[in-house]
Amino acid sequence: MRQNTGMLELAILGFLYDRSLHGYELRKRITALTGHVRPVAESTLYPAIKRLEKAGLLARETQPGAVAAPRHVLSLTDAGRRALRRRLTEPARADITDENRWFTLLAFLRHLDDADAQAGVLRRRLDFLQEPASFFYEGDRPLRAEELDDPFRQGILTIARATSRAELAWLRKTLVSLD
Amino acid sequence: MRQNTGMLELAILGFLYDRSLHGYELRKRITALTGHVRPVAESTLYPAIKRLEKAGLLARETQPGAVAAPRHVLSLTDAGRRALRRRLTEPARADITDENRWFTLLAFLRHLDDADAQAGVLRRRLDFLQEPASFFYEGDRPLRAEELDDPFRQGILTIARATSRAELAWLRKTLVSLD
DNA sequence: AGACTATACATCGGTATCGATGTATTACGG
């Protein structure tokens, strides 16, 4: 599957899991969720809706437009609900490693009603964050911020470490409370 | 331009700015830099190289392979060097807002020898981080972690805030030292 | 009255990316 695939589809499925929405409303919610970081073009949303509809994951019902053009109210089918739960339970590697995708996944993780499954997902992220990885290496050895003389590269490591720390603390706390 | 465009191209230009490299070596460096978050497929790298070559930004010189197949040693042309400096000086909006792209940009920002230009870029990121934005809203009002009852969504805000704090501190410190 | 914004969808061409697959060579462990 294409790398970005799913970030948008995941958001669509996630929002519709709660309640039916028409495309325009969906777009506003997606923009609120991820738009400040990665805006979603309109010309990307509607084809994505069609894809999901064609795959049988969602159904549309046309309503007279409350304000303007007629609305297509979208709702998840049973297959769509299953698909979301599956994507949340067994996320792709990139959903775990890429912060943008991870946040999108987290935003809908509550839709898994199984606390064990939720904990499993958090544990995968925990494992990933604990892998010894850097952005810069000397041979195979990951370098620390202090070992670099480039202030901007130091910044990358400094910021990444702060994020990592905060997230590890949150993950551990949340894993405990999921017990 | 396509949203992701440039993250890869930026990395290619950035690495070659230092020294000439053949594709395979380039790939290893890019993988080290961003691979743990977002792996780059081989089938993406070579076409990207061709694009840049076609655009006159880099030149290739074939050498007998040291170990295996013949190498194509890539080096930036003058136009390529100008292109990188331009991309660093006037980054696209998405280079500022998307952490993945921002980190890639930061990794090569030292190639701007003008401290003012570097500071200008950091200031754009600073402005972005200071915009009042959340992932969740009540009407137009951004919600804080404490106002949510979903622990996973709380996590998103908690982590994002920690990152933001760390980065703001680093940005301010670095801006001072660039004076 | 006219301009503009928000609502609400849609199509289309261009392209960056992906996964699969292919082609060679060298080095190394069993």
Add this chain to the structure above:
DNA sequence: CCGTAATACATCGATACCGATGTATAGTCT
């Protein structure tokens, strides 16, 4: 001596995404 891994490139079909553009209607501001 044989399989596997690493080196080093390349092509190709599928597709997700983008920007531009189009089509309506309703409300608001001037």
